[in-house]
Amino acid sequence: MKNNVNVNDWIAMFRDIGLDQAKMKQWHSLFEARHPNGHQSFLEWLGLKPDEIDRIRSAGR
Amino acid sequence: MKTYSISRIARACGLSRSTLLYYDRVGLLRSSARTGSGYRVYNEKDLSRLARIRQLREAGLSLKEIRSVLATGGKPGTRLLEERMRKTAEEIVGLKNQQRLLAGMLRKVASGKRPGCVDKQMWIDMLKAAGMDQGAMNRWHTEFERRSPDGHQEFLLSLGIPPSEAARIRSLSRGEPGN
Numbered sequence: 707m708k709n710n711v712n713v714n715d716w717i718a719m720f721r722d723i724g725l726d727q728a729k730m731k732q733w734h735s736l737f738e739a740r741h742p743n744g745h746q747s748f749l750e751w752l753g754l755k756p757d758e759i760d761r762i763r764s765a766g767r
Numbered sequence: 768m769k770t771y772s773i774s775r776i777a778r779a780c781g782l783s784r785s786t787l788l789y790y791d792r793v794g795l796l797r798s799s800a801r802t803g804s805g806y807r808v809y810n811e812k813d814l815s816r817l818a819r820i821r822q823l824r825e826a827g828l829s830l831k832e833i834r835s836v837l838a839t840g841g842k843p844g845t846r847l848l849e850e851r852m853r854k855t856a857e858e859i860v861g862l863k864n865q866q867r868l869l870a871g872m873l874r875k876v877a878s879g880k881r882p883g884c885v886d887k888q889m890w891i892d893m894l895k896a897a898g899m900d901q902g903a904m905n906r907w908h909t910e911f912e913r914r915s916p917d918g919h920q921e922f923l924l925s926l927g928i929p930p931s932e933a934a935r936i937r938s939l940s941r942g943e944p945g946n
Contacts, residue, residue: 711915
């Protein structure tokens with residue numbers, strides 16, 4: 707099944723419901739700490755490139 | 768001087784006869800003699816040329832490049848070696864990317880669903896941890912449904928939510944009354 711939601715859609719949705727930049731950062735840190743594999747596969751699902759994924763995940767550590 | 772048949776040096780070098788015949792055809796390595804009945808006869812000098820060819824081959828030089836190296840005294844020029852170094856570096860980057868893609872595919876195959884190891888409970892926990900309460904989650908579903916109905920459907924199924932429940936969540940997100 708092809709994913710048709712990209713990372714920008716996702717960020718826009720989170721913004722719309724009131725998550726600001728700091729909250730999103732905190733969310734990535736938590737995701738990374740609690741479910742590293744889930745974090746990886748979620749970012750892959752969003753269609754991010756491997757180097758972007760590495761960058762986001764290491765920023766969350 | 769000691770001499771060798773083509774089969775003998777093929778065996779000794781771990782090359783096939785046809786490779787040696789090919790080297791002969793393209794002028795890379797010609798046997799220095801033939802027997803009366805036309806069989807190729809290689810000597811020690813041919814063998815050392817072959818050893819050099821194999822060494823350059825292992826360093827990744829093409830047969831064409833090797834031929835020109837051997838034609839000009841046997842020492843590869845700096846430019847050729849640098850070019851080869853550059854190509855090798857490129858190939859390493861390419862291979863690393865392949866390795867990463869393969870690792871990602873393996874993870875997906877192993878987890879059997881996308882986005883893989885994220886399930887409904889995990890997702891709810893993550894949203895709560897980000898400070899989302901039930902109201903915010905409802906707004907999120909509404910936004911998701913409005914912006915990308917197909918993406919919403921796919922995401923819910925990927926969390927392992929059964930289709931009937933996904934349909935209920937989506938209809939609530941569209942502001943339709945629940946049942």
